[in-house]
Structure formats: structure tokens, C-alpha cells
Amino acid sequence: MRSLLNYATVSLLAVPALAGPILSERAGNNQDRCNHDSPFKNVQIYANYRYATKLQQTINAFNAKGDAAGAAAAASLKTTPTFIWITWTQINYLEPQLLDAKAIQDETGQQQTIPLVVYNLPGRDCAALASQGELQLGSDGIPRYMTEFIDPIVSIIRRYASLRYVIVLEPDSLANLVTNMHIENCANAAATYKAGIAYAISQFQDKNVAVYLDIGHSNWLGWNSNLQPTAELFAEVKKWAGQRTNKFRGFISNVANYNAYNSTTPDKIYGPGPDNSNWNEWRFFRALTPYFTNFGLPTKFIVDQSRSGQINIRSSANSWCNVKGAGLGIRPTTDTGDCNVDAIVWVKPPGESDGTSNPDAVRYDALCGNADAFQPAPEAGDWNEAYIEMLIKNANPPF
Template sequence: MVQLTQFVLATAALAGAASAAPKPPPGPNVNPWTGKDRYVVQSYGKKLDQTIAAFTAQNDTLNAARTRTVAQKISTFTWVTTRDGLSLISQAIKEARQQKKGPKKMIVGLVLYNLPDRDCSAGESAGELSSANNGLQIYKKEFVDKYAKLVSEARDLDFAIVLEPDSLGNAVTNQGVPFCANATPIYEEGIAYAISKLQFPNVHLYIDAAHGGWLGWADNLKPTAEVFGRVVAMAKKLNPMAKIRGFSTNVSNYNSFQAKVRENYTEYSPSWDESHYATSLAPYLEAEGLPSHFIIDQGRVALPGAREEWGEWCNVEPAGFGPLPGSKQNNTNVDSLVWIKPGGESDGKCGLTGAPAAGAWFDEYVQMLVKNADPPLAPTYMKKPHGPKA
């Protein structure tokens, strides 16, 4: 009863925040995804050749054809996670230009993910830079500055850039972890710097806002918005014109956009799926003068009952590909559903027996994602070559 009362009070407070919150400063509110083609990452498609071959060997032509659809037609994001990985931006630009047809603009999804002391609480995706070894200066000058130069020079393309998945979530909830407490000022300064440097008309920035199971609890909404407000204010001190388009959620996680079944572990949370998380967080963002626009990763969605608790995040089984990027949805805070985490890349040596290291290809897992896709993927069959006329 006490918990239920707390939930009712928190819901009332949320409603009050929604009515009292000042709106962000007026300005153009053009959804950057509207009316644009989306870049399909060819290197991801090549990885899926292994999955297509596996289904073909099983005489499963339907799921081979469904995998071919993912490889050839569905837009995902390119993750740039090291200084050497900056070459992936050039590759994406080249391929996007080749894919562009007609007068429509092309939007390219990128992830910027290389903070010093990265992944302070989980450790499965630890990066190349350490704050103890001049990591922040290296991050700024050898990573962010070069990143910004590459996207600024491709003015014929638009870019949607997700900034540092999971990092600021640690600033909200994991200050009791010494490594995270020490890393937080580094995270905030690094992301503020990236925002200040990525101010170009063809670039649309989304700060990562973790997911509803992490930051969507009633007590976390206001502190989360305050952290984001502080970081954007820091960016404005570096560049008075600094702004962001909004926030990304559910990156590399498994939450539904709109849950068909409300899981028991979401009880008392106003953010039981990602649509409700966006709606719950929006008024607190607006109270900080921030935009309340979201992109939501649906590249992998856990099936109902797959998890016993929300904290299960690693190679969750069973799961499937979720709604396609750009699918229609009924939440005005959401710019687009997207596939940010490429399905098939392991979360780490956890979750399932035999799972490979973080980022390594996990073909058995992607086969499961294809089979469990919801809605089911449309098949793309290979065209039979025309033989010589008789």
C-alpha cells in the first residue's frame, strides 16, 4: 500500500510538472527524419551473409529471405568507438552517397562512443581512453574534433548522432560506484565539448537517455533532466549557439516501444515501456529548457516473459527484431523509431552460455532475432538469373 501511495503521489507530481513546466525557447521544430531516405549500413549487411547462409543450410528459405531484407533494406547506425574507427564515418558517407537517389535527402545514423573511462558500471564495453592518461584531451582533439570535421564536410547528407550511450545515466544513479563518481565530471565535460563542436545545419544531436527501466522511475526523472540541463549549459558556455535535437533511449537494450504486456517488474513505474518513458521525462526536460524529442531504439525487443527483472541487459533470450525504423507511432514526442544497436553483435560474455565478447558476431543470436521479429519481416528473395533463350 505504501508503494502504491508513492506511485499515486509521483504520478500527480508528474502531472503537475507537465502543467507548470515552461516550454523550451521558440524556434523551428522540424523533425529531421521526415521525408528523408535512410542510409543502410553495408558492412552490417555483409555480416548477415553468415546468417543467410546458416538459414539456407537449414533449408529455411523464408528466414534467409527475411534476413536478406535486414541486410539490404533496413537502416541501422554506425558505431564510431575508437580513433581508428573514424574511418567508418568516411565509409558511411561514401556508401550513403551511392545509395542516394533522386532529390530526397539522405540521413545517416552515427553513434559517438569513446569517452575516457567508458562504461564505468558494467565494464563490458570499456574503451581505449583513460582519464588517468590524458584521455579527456585525447578525446577532444583526436576524436571529437576529427569526428566533427568529417560530418561538417559532407553537407549533402544529414546526420543523426547519438552521444555516448549510457554515460550520463551513471551520473544519475551510480555515484555510489567510485569509478563512476570519478568518471562523471569527465563524462559531462566530454559530452558538452562534443555538443559544442557538432553544431552544423546537417547534424542533429541526440544525447543518450538510457532507458525506462533505468532512469524512468518517478524519483529519477527530475535528476535526469537536471543532469542533461547542466551538460547542455556547459556546451553553451563553449559555444553560445550550442543546441541538441533531443534524446535517444533504449540503445542496446530490449524494451518495447509500446508493450503488449506490462511486465511485473515494471510495477509502480510510470515508464513501463519506452513510449511512456518519453512521455514521463518530457515535462522535466522542458522545465530545464531542453527539447523533448526522442529517437527510440527498437533493433532488439525482448519477448514477454523473457526477463525476470529489468536489470537483465545482456544477450536477453528470447528476443526479436522490433518495429522497423520509421514505423508509424502515436507519440508526438518521438521523432522516429530506429535501429541503433545492430542486432547480432554480442553484448558481452554474459546472458547466454557461449556468448562471445562485446561487439563480436553472435550468429545464433541474430537467427533468433529474425525468427522472433515482431512484426514479422517481409522476405526479399534472390532474383533468379535469366538463362539463354532456347
């Protein structure tokens, strides 16, 4: 899934994290100090069983090697919440997981929150190839997106209104419109992306739903020259959605990428010079906040840290596909150290491939076969057993 330009990881995190289905919320942490209405507060984030099922083969693989520590680490991931990705072909998998979450909620009395990624814009991922979607740009693209994708998802989650939902909308899409309009596919997709996301925002308005819009990451939109255009674009989309009546909670960064949340030094691939002083995700959030405030946008954030445990592992800032040497990052937590950062989350389920290293594949992207990429690798979304074992071994913090 990744789109181009300035990619980076960042160094060791100063923020503590604990694995487990309830996001870590220790006494005195930022959630208690801030006392705001975070959708992650006092809830259990659902750990979906489809991901847990995939992990069983990893547990078996470690056991077959006599690696009890690796098996135990893999087993712990079964209860670590990762986001459920809903694409055109995945809608039918949503309701069974909501049934499972509701059963847990009814049995335990613990409020369940479902983490979802809604990911199916027409002409999806205009600057990449590995994860382009099923809906094509054209006269029927947006009507089908609205009536055959967004509307059914809204209908399903409203049937399970006792649950709560955190929704990440369309990773990479709007970020591409900030930096990649020189690419014909992105220029052609611009109006469709804006209209589709605006419609989705307008429909996900229930009180038990919190929506976060994707803002790329610190080494993409974090460059100083990108901050103002980013705020202008998101303000435009908010206006399309209906500025007074349609709201979203905030923004998410680093989806399926490798940048750390907080650090003391930048990764080498940011390069020298002052052009991007926002060399981690927290600095990126701080830099965007005054621009968002000026445009009447929310200033709450979440950040994906599922594969951000290691630094200095890429030779190129453009490398985003199955980066070798990567490790699991800080575990999901609400202890972020910043009142405006709601949570550290795992949006990308570790072990699911970013794209194939097979050059004969229809959706082969050269970045999935470059020197920074772990090989061999299957198609985007498929399970990569060797890769998840590496991520566990390289986890930081370690198990």
C-alpha cells in the same frame, strides 16, 4: 554495453512498422499531422554496407538449413537502417560509408541521412565491464577525446556536407551519473563525462546534424525519483555546452536494450507497486517531458527497438547481455503516434554481441554468463550468428 539497475522489456507494440531503408511515413501519420522539423522526415536513412555484409553469412546459414523464410528475412535486414558505431578504432570505417552514401544520393537523388553513435568517452561504461573503452580517465583523457576523436569525426562529416546526420552521443554515460555515483568508477568519471559530452555537443552544430543524448531507458531512469535528477543533470551539461548557442535535437532511450515503445501492460520484471509507473518507453518520455520543459531542455525523442519484440523473457531486471528469447522489434519508422517522438530506430545492430560468455576473457561481465544470457557469445561487438538467427525467428512483428 548496458549499465545496471532496473531493466525491463515491455509488451506488444500498438505502433505499426515496415522494414526498408526509408523510414515508414504513411499518409496521415504523426509526422504529417505534427508538421515539425524532424530530421527523419523526407529522407532515406542510410543502411550501412558493413552490417549488410555480416548478414550474408546469416542468409547462407538459413539456406544451408533449407529455411527459405529465414533467409528472406535476413536478406530484408540488409536494407533496414542500423546505426554506425564510431569508437576509437572505428573512425577509419566512417569515410568509406559516407562515400557509399553519397554515391547512392548522387545516383538516386534521394537525400541520405547517416545514423551514427559516437561512443568513446574516457572511462567509458563506468558501471559495466564488457564494453569499457580505450581511453582512460586521467589528465590526457579529455584532450585526446576532443582532438583525436571528436574533432576528426567533425572534420570528416563536414567533408560530406551534402549528407545529413543523426548522432547519438555516448550511450549510458550520463545515465550512470544519475543512479550509479556510489560506484567509484562512475564518481571518478563524472566531470569527464560532462565535459566530454558538452564539448561534443558544441562541435556538432552544423545545420545538417541532429544530436540526441542518451537517457537510459524506462526501467532505469523512469523511476519517479530519478526524473528530477535526470533533468537537472542534462540541464547542467547543456549549460556547459553553451546554453544560448549550442543546441541538440532531443533524447534517445533503450539503446541496445529490450524494452518496447508502447504497451498495455508492464513486463513482470518492473515489479509491483507505484514507484515506476513509466513501464514503457513512451510513458517514460511523457513523464520526463514536464521536467525537461521546466529546465529549458528539448522534448523530442527517438527510441531503439531493434531487439524489443518479445516480453517476459528475463528473470532479473538487471539482465542486459545477449538476452535469450529476444526477438527483432518494430522496424524503423516515423509513424510513432506522438508528435514529440521523431522516430523508432535500430541503434543496436541485431546480431552484434553485447559481451562474451567466456569467464576467462579480459572483459568478461558476469551478466553475460547468467541464466538470462544467450550462450555461448563472443566479445562485445563481434558477430553472433546463432543469436541473430534467434532474433529473426522471434521477430515481433513477424516477417
